[in-house]
Amino acid sequence: DIQMTQSPSTLSASVGDIVTITCRASQSISTWVAWYQQKSGKAPKLLIYKASSLESGVPSRFSGRGSGTEFTLTIISLQPDDVATYYCQQYNPFSPWTFGQGTKVEIK
Amino acid sequence: QVQLVQSGAEVKKPGASVKVSCKASGYSFMNYNINWVRQATGQGLEWMGWMNPNSGMIDYAQRFQGRIQMTRNTSTNTAYMELSSLISEDTAIYYCARIEGPWGQGTQVSVSS
Numbered sequence: 297d298i299q300m301t302q303s304p305s306t307l308s309a310s311v312g313d314i315v316t317i318t319c320r321a322s323q324s325i326s327t328w329v330a331w332y333q334q335k336s337g338k339a340p341k342l343l344i345y346k347a348s349s350l351e352s353g354v355p356s357r358f359s360g361r362g363s364g365t366e367f368t369l370t371i372i373s374l375q376p377d378d379v380a381t382y383y384c385q386q387y388n389p390f391s392p393w394t395f396g397q398g399t400k401v402e403i404k
Numbered sequence: 405q406v407q408l409v410q411s412g413a414e415v416k417k418p419g420a421s422v423k424v425s426c427k428a429s430g431y432s433f434m435n436y437n438i439n440w441v442r443q444a445t446g447q448g449l450e451w452m453g454w455m456n457p458n459s460g461m462i463d464y465a466q467r468f469q470g471r472i473q474m475t476r477n478t479s480t481n482t483a484y485m486e487l488s489s490l491i492s493e494d495t496a497i498y499y500c501a502r503i504e505g506p507w508g509q510g511t512q513v514s515v516s517s
Contacts, residue, residue, distance in 0.1 A: 330504065340449070345504040383449060387503060392465055393439060393451035 298322050298386050302396025310404045315371040317399045319384035324364045328388045331360055331369045334398075335380045343382075344369065376403055406430040408438075408500050408508035415514045421488040424511045426500030433481035434458040437503060440474065440485045442496040443510075452498075455483060490515045 299322035309315050319329065327347035332340035342351045344360035347367055357372045371378055384396040411425040426438060440452040453464035455474040462474050473486045483500060495515045501507040 339499055339507045339510050340501075342504070342506065385449075392463075393441070395449040395451070398448055 297392050298325060298388060298394050300384055300386055300394050300396040302384050302399060304399060305397060306400045306402065308402045308404050309374050311374055311376060313374045315374050315378075315401060317369045317382055317384075317401075319362075319367045319369075319396045321365045321367070321386055325386050325388040325391075327363050328386055329360070329362065329367045330385045330387065331358075332383045332385065333378075333380045334383065340383060371401075374401075374403070379403055406502070406506055408502065408506055410498075410500060410508040410511045413512040413514070415516065416490050418491055418515060418517055420490050420515075421486060422490060422513050423484055423486040424498050424500075424513070426483045426485070426508050428481045428483070428502075431502075431505075434478065436505065438474075438476070438483040439501045439503065441499045441501055441507075443499070444493075444496040447496075452485070457483065487513075492516065 301320045303318050329347045331344040333343050334340045343354050343358050347362050348360045359370050361368050381398045381400045383398050385393060387393050407429045409427045414422050416422050434457050437454045437456050439454040442450050442452055451465055452468055453474060455462045457476045464472050471488045475484045492515050497510040497512050499507045499510050
């Protein structure tokens with residue numbers, strides 16, 4: 297299976313900061329990457345698909361980049377509502393879905 | 405809007421089976437695979453498998469082979485995931501999910517004697 301290595305595992309930043317989370321795939325997966333936000337007690341919510349496409353209704357302060365094996369999720373101007381755990385996911389065709397270990401984002 | 409709505413929480417004894425439903429609305433049910441993912445308390449996300457509602461084709465994660473079954477009812481746009489021979493380690497929230505789309509709200513399955 298394709299492994300997704302996500303870092304950091306936790307992140308503490310101030311309101312207004314720029315925050316970046318990274319995922320590295322164990323093999324090339326083109327742009328078959330999604331990013332999810334999961335708030336406590338809730339289902340994961342899709343933020344980004346195909347590495348850089350913003351899901352409808354998601355604030356534009358969220359953006360995704362990357363292709364091949366390196367992918368990033370960036371939050372520009374961190375807001376209190378962004379406190380959550382973020383997961384990357386690969387969905388390369390004909391491969392099992394796999395997820396990163398998650399990044400817990402907190403406000404300083 | 406596109407929505408997946410799951411059945412309610414379940415409590416089961418070890419060795420029993422559980423069947424979780426996932427009703428789709430707001431899109432053509434036949435056009436998108438339904439995936440199932442589970443999450444134990446405080447843990448990450450674990451993919452269990454997918455089913456194509458149109459063909460019925462399925463693909464299960466290796467670790468669940470032999471005790472998982474995914475089915476569907478195309479007249480009600482509902483997908484089902486049944487897990488048998490339950491053990492305490494199967495206690496988790498189970499989600500259905502569409503590729504590049506929404507997830508269901510989750511179904512808590514608790515396994516305890």
